[in-house]
Amino acid sequence: MSTRRSPNRLELTGAERAEVAALVDEVGTATHGQHWDPLALAGSATTHAQRLPLRLRQFLCDVRENEADIAMVSNLPIDPGLAPTPAGWDVAAKTGAGRREELTLLLVGAGLAEPFGWANQQDGRVVHDVCPVPGQEAALTSASSEIELSLHTEDVYHPCRGDYVSLFCLRNPDEVGTTVVRVADLEVPQELREALRRTEYRFYADDSHAVGFTTGVGPDNHLDGRPYERGSVLFGPHERPYLRFDIDFMSAEAGSEPTDAIHRTQRMFGDVVDRVALAPGDAIFVDNYQVVHGREPFTPRYDGHDRWLKRLNLIRDVRRIYASSDRRNRIIL
Ligand SMILES: O=C(O)CCC(=O)C(=O)O
Ligand SMILES: [Fe+2]
Numbered sequence: 001m002s003t004r005r006s007p008n009r010l011e012l013t014g015a016e017r018a019e020v021a022a023l024v025d026e027v028g029t030a031t032h033g034q035h036w037d038p039l040a041l042a043g044s045a046t047t048h049a050q051r052l053p054l055r056l057r058q059f060l061c062d063v064r065e066n067e068a069d070i071a072m073v074s075n076l077p078i079d080p081g082l083a084p085t086p087a088g089w090d091v092a093a094k095t096g097a098g099r100r101e102e103l104t105l106l107l108v109g110a111g112l113a114e115p116f117g118w119a120n121q122q123d124g125r126v127v128h129d130v131c132p133v134p135g136q137e138a139a140l141t142s143a144s145s146e147i148e149l150s151l152h153t154e155d156v157y158h159p160c161r162g163d164y165v166s167l168f169c170l171r172n173p174d175e176v177g178t179t180v181v182r183v184a185d186l187e188v189p190q191e192l193r194e195a196l197r198r199t200e201y202r203f204y205a206d207d208s209h210a211v212g213f214t215t216g217v218g219p220d221n222h223l224d225g226r227p228y229e230r231g232s233v234l235f236g237p238h239e240r241p242y243l244r245f246d247i248d249f250m251s252a253e254a255g256s257e258p259t260d261a262i263h264r265t266q267r268m269f270g271d272v273v274d275r276v277a278l279a280p281g282d283a284i285f286v287d288n289y290q291v292v293h294g295r296e297p298f299t300p301r302y303d304g305h306d307r308w309l310k311r312l313n314l315i316r317d318v319r320r321i322y323a324s325s326d327r328r329n330r331i332i333l
Pocket of ligand 2: 142152153154165293
């Protein structure tokens, strides 16, 4: 890992790692045996998480209470017989590649907040796979590789977007960096701050949700036809504001002050961007209200040894999802 400013970090001891591995195996066997049902597991993960090592639970509570913007847990268990990196999330879903690690992330994540998913993302899976996919090298999703994934708020368009996005690293042989910008590191001039608090920005569904809507073609109207929400870029407490941003999936009226503010903000990111090269066994918890994240470009291998992360979205109160729906389900439709 290399960072300009180190995040809150807890490195598990060998004994703690073994405790986590034993809990994962016990929960995996006791609750489901051969039948893999992460959605049901997500519903009981908070209870199971109470049996994680005490130091880990305290660390996660501290992160939550103090609104730490980035937190990292290292030395989590990885199965020595881990499957080759799959060629996409659908392959992982079919073959069960990295299931034990999915459960590890579910349990540790549930120590911080509540797991949830999206019906139109990775087929409604709760834990996602992030790996390079042949043919998607230049996509605007986490399946990309050869282009930079621009700094973004996860699921920027949605009022129930995660409070945290968590990424658990299973492989990262070329030490490819996850990029991060903390809102706390931005020195935003007063007039720009005011422009960013205006509420006329549009935030659109990104390409990972691109199911069930047709979009315009071409760089200028690729957002046409997508669901969007209006809102501000900066919001919340003045002394510690929250941020919502994704240059690829937001807009404001052409030629307006907000459009200028979007581009100024994107340029400011360049001055304070940091990188974290996750190593196997690292799980990072990125506060999706205080940090935008992305990824450096890399050359995919497609030989089973590629970079591979498991990803889990976490919300502080899953009832916000129930209340915005007519079903008691943690998968957002
Ligand atoms: O690959 C990464 O490091 C981050 C990808 C990403 O933005 C995501 O999975 O949400
Ligand atoms: Fe992301």
